[in-house]
Amino acid sequence: MKEKKKKTFLEKFRSFYKGEFLLNVHADEYFVHIIWVFFLAMFMIWAGYKIDKSLTVMERNKAVLEDLEIQYTQRKSELIRLDRISTIQKNLSDLGSDLQMPERPATVIKKKGK
């Protein structure tokens, strides 16, 4: 009986690298499936990357929105401050206006039939 020649480590690695073990297990019968799994894996990686990218943009936009909301609230607060009757009167007086609160209430014109 002819003795089988023992493979060196390098030969084993080369064989593994070439994917000969796949032929040994007849993986070539499932070649299309392997390609498909590969494609799916690639797609998953790409989709994950795009999702992360979108989420980053979303976070950035969220921060901008929060910023604008704060700005809006503070502007609103400043405007409300000016809305006080005393403030209006003071501002008018500072501007040299002699406009005063009316002494008499407004006259109301009633609608017909009421």
Next chain:
Amino acid sequence: MARQQKRIKDKALLGKDRVGFILDTTYALVILLSALIFFKIIYIQLTYKVDPRVESLFRPTATKQIERPKRGAILASDGKILAISTPVYQIYMDCAVQYDIYRQDGEKGGLKEQQWREDAKELSKGLASIFQDKTADQYYQFILSKREAGRHYEKIGKPVDHATLQRIKALPLFNRGPNTGGLIYETRDSRQYPYGTIARRTIGYVKDNSNSNGNNLIGIEGRFNFELHGKEGHAWLRKAEMNKRIHNFDSTAVRAVDGNDVRTTLNIDLQDIADRALRKNIQEEERISGACAILMEVETGAIRAMVNLQRDTTVEGHPLSERMNLAISQIGEPGSVFKTVTLTSVVEDGFVHSVDETVPTFRGNLPGYPRVRTDPHIVDWEDSTHRKEIPIKRGLEISSNYVFAYLATKCYESRPKDFYDKIYRYKLGEKFDFDIDGLGTPQVVTPDNNPFWEKTSLATAGYGYSIAVTPLHLITFYNAIANDGKMMRPYLVEDVEKDGKVIRKYGPGILGNICSKATADTVTRALKGVPQYGTAKKLRRARLQVAGKTGTAQVALRADEKPRAGDQYHDEWGRKKNQGTFVGFFPADNPKYSILVTVYSRLSLGSFYGGDAPASTVREIVDAIYSMDSSCGTSISRSGELPVMEVREAEIAEGKVPDVKGFGLIDAIYAIENGGYRCAYEGSGHVVSQSPAGGTALKTGETITLKLK
């Protein structure tokens, strides 16, 4: 053969033992291992500390972020914002940023350091102009000294708002970002009160708010904290590209629930008017230590304004500020304003049928009550009229203690409990449910609750002593008189809203019917006389007729104020503390608002009457409300059709005067000047005539005169 069989048997036996031995050993090992595991668990649980370096390797990369809810706003009745949450930012600077790196980088580093310092000079100018607390040079020296000292976290100025933060971020050096510019800022939650200190004590404070005076969670902010606060949430963040953090939606996350908005009954315009009127009338009188005013809607009990002013004696000039809610917490003997309570009781119980009925005067001395002081008003009355009796209405107008002590004792001497029961029925003897904490509990000395009660207590209760109530209790009673006997629960919170939709309604509530409409009408008739002929003469010419009562009470001194022996109202120098009140409602014939103003004096020799500052304040408030409320004005019924105005353009033809009749002034001037003419006008309104008339030939540059009406 037999020998061989024995050997086989021995071998089998031996084999059997060996299996047993292996099993026993395995069993023993398992037991030992279990024991080890057990003790290891106990050790890990109780004493073992994981090396942080190891722990960090096993820690998940996702980090937990607490999401804070946005605190709800407090709104006025018309939706104006009284309190809202916005962040403020405290600026810090890493003065020593890149300092060591530049120093070690030789000549190149030296150039970078030089550029950094030049930018810091520009930054200092910007900081000086924004904060205005140091000069640019001072800021520059400050930054350099801290840089050389290797300081990485130096506070700059006071907290700033968002807009200012953006300006700071754009300053030279800071615009290079934190790693080179050294800008660091911390965000803090802050509560904004756009109307400043107005109604501040009623709106309240938030816990942990650095702007508060230390007395936290009070007012509406405190009582409705459970609605306003919202609910914290959390999210998990994971690292994405460029070291940025994004939400990890695979993990469990709880979204923060923002707080609800609370809509109050306060009307900021009325609050402003009341605040200004009260300040104006007490500002200059240093002896007045504080004052409060309440404006309540008669029909509902909604409080439209609640002002509480106290002098801050720790600050120069002793400014008035909202420091304590006197309106709901200050318990005091009400004095003469309580006479209305006595009058209501005697009318309701049928002892008096008309306020024109008279009582005998006895020179102002109450028969059988020698300890009740002689009433000088009655002595004056007797001397001026030579009559030995006085109408009850007149007694109320001149605020006679005698008349009401007489009524209380005459009607209730044999059954004092009936009188006190009435007081409890008017809710003047108990605390009722109110929308903010701190409502004082009235104190009523009755035969049942006080062993020192004596019949003199009944007499003095008749004119407002031996009883202590809050201003809110008093106005609630007067509001019931104005509301035909129906007592409304005073309230401050209308509803709770989420995104503009009402989710919980609070609103008005009834405390009960305290008297019949007939009684309320009788009492109102008497109260109308007080401003007209009595102690509230300052209200006589108010633009709306006011019905009400003044009251001046002496305040019992505390032990630390060293009252005289046997006299709790005066100190050893004869000084006293007064409480002057006006409480009533207007317009008297069809009441819309109830109003109360009380001023409190510090220890002094003078007296402060309800007819003085309180009545003046009420007058100003009433006049302002009159001018603002169109329902108080006249109304014109439209009887005919108004002519429909024809829309037409002015025809501009060269050399001819445009016809501008019917035009407003601006349109008329526009048309005339476009035609090349000058314009002169008189009157206001619309053009009723023009000279020369439209269509007339006229040289350009001439003047056309318009008459407007």
